Amino acid sequence: MAKTSSKRDPALIPLSHDHHHALVIAMLLRRATGETASGTRQAYLDFWRHECAGHFHVEEQVLFPAHAEVAGADDPLLARALADHAEIRALTAALADTSGPTGAQLVELGDTLSAHVRLEERELFPAIENELTDEQLIRLGERITEAERITVALDSPSSDDDRRSDG
Ligand SMILES: [Fe+2]
Numbered sequence: 001m002a003k004t005s006s007k008r009d010p011a012l013i014p015l016s017h018d019h020h021h022a023l024v025i026a027m028l029l030r031r032a033t034g035e036t037a038s039g040t041r042q043a044y045l046d047f048w049r050h051e052c053a054g055h056f057h058v059e060e061q062v063l064f065p066a067h068a069e070v071a072g073a074d075d076p077l078l079a080r081a082l083a084d085h086a087e088i089r090a091l092t093a094a095l096a097d098t099s100g101p102t103g104a105q106l107v108e109l110g111d112t113l114s115a116h117v118r119l120e121e122r123e124l125f126p127a128i129e130n131e132l133t134d135e136q137l138i139r140l141g142e143r144i145t146e147a148e149r150i151t152v153a154l155d156s157p158s159s160d161d162d163r164r165s166d167g
Contacts, residue, residue, distance in 0.1 A: 009129045011141030014148055015063065016125070018055045019117045021047065026117070029110025032103055041101045044109070048092050054151035056085050059120075062147045066140050067124065070131045077124050084116040 008016050025047045032040040059081075068078055091109045095101055132140060 008125065009137050009141075011137045011144060012125050012128070014144060015055065015059065016121065018051060019121055021051060022055075022113055022117050026110040026114035029106045029113065032106040032110075034103065037101050037103060037106060038099075040106055041095055044106075045092075045096055050155055052088075054148070054155060056089075057151055058144060058147040060085065062140070062143045063128070066132065066136075066143075067128050071127065077119075077127060080119060081116070081124055084112065084119065087112055088116060 025044055028036075028040050029044060064078055064081065068075065071078065088109070091105075091112060095105065095109060098105075128140075129137070
């Protein structure tokens, strides 16, 4: 049964909600100037630590395998999404490693992040909505919610002592 493409399935709404945050951060990264570079770097690293890293984990543990089960482990869309995750992790590590990020570095990360969100929202999520039955989507939604709950619980004891409150 064809589903309307304009409406996100409830199962995927929590992940789409994260994507909205990612796009806001991506816009900040793409507009960063010499003056805002340091603050933008910190805003991104906070977003990464408290939201994006967990989001990637949930997608890789729950969402991507659900898609791979139907589309195959060698599905090109899946390969692109995984390659994006690897690239964003590498750019994030490089950004964390420098206290003086260049504008080009921030713009590259912003471009990569927003392109990745577009890939998932415009191609991967619609594919999943179409290939899974309503019942499978409900189960997927439950598993995403559960995985997010565990991920948030892992983050909340906050063992990291490098949080800055100079904003
Ligand atoms: Fe995502």
